[in-house]
Amino acid sequence: xxGIMKTGAIYVPIDPQFPLSRIDxxxxxxxAVLLLTADDYKEHYxxxxxxxxxxxxxxxxxxxxxxxxxxxxxxxxxxxxxYTSGSTGLPKGVQIAHHNLVNxxxxxxxxxxxxxxxxx
Numbered sequence: 001x002x003g004i005m006k007t008g009a010i011y012v013p014i015d016p017q018f019p020l021s022r023i024d025x026x027x028x029x030x031x032a033v034l035l036l037t038a039d040d041y042k043e044h045y046x047x048x049x050x051x052x053x054x055x056x057x058x059x060x061x062x063x064x065x066x067x068x069x070x071x072x073x074x075x076x077x078x079x080x081x082x083y084t085s086g087s088t089g090l091p092k093g094v095q096i097a098h099h100n101l102v103n104x105x106x107x108x109x110x111x112x113x114x115x116x117x118x119x120x
Contacts, residue, residue, distance in 0.1 A: 007069060012027075012080065013080065014027070016037075022083075027047035030081050034052055035047065036052050075097060078096065078097055078098075081096070082096060
């Protein structure tokens with residue numbers, strides 16, 4: 001997930017246990033370009049996203065540099081889309097920007113520090 005975020009891409013969490021129609025809708029509604037998946041789910045979904053199989057790319061990862069690429073990402077850029085159940089029967093995508101995620105993580109850090117001060 002960190003790698004996806006560092007490239008300026010948008011992460012769409014999808015649970016393979018969801019109904020197939022829900023997953024297909026999420027992939028198409030989000031405009032997914034790449035689908036990182038496992039061999040067990042190869043060509044399982046109906047979307048225009050190019051499938052990248054973990055089993056195929058994992059052995060090749062060491063050939064790539066570990067340095068960050070230069071991408072300008074600002075707080076208003078999307079970091080992930082989270083799909084809710086949707087009151088109409090179709091999942092609704094909630095767009096989360098980088099500043100939203102940073103605020104959430106900062107609040108969790110503050111909460112953790114506060115709980116430690118209480119001596120739980």
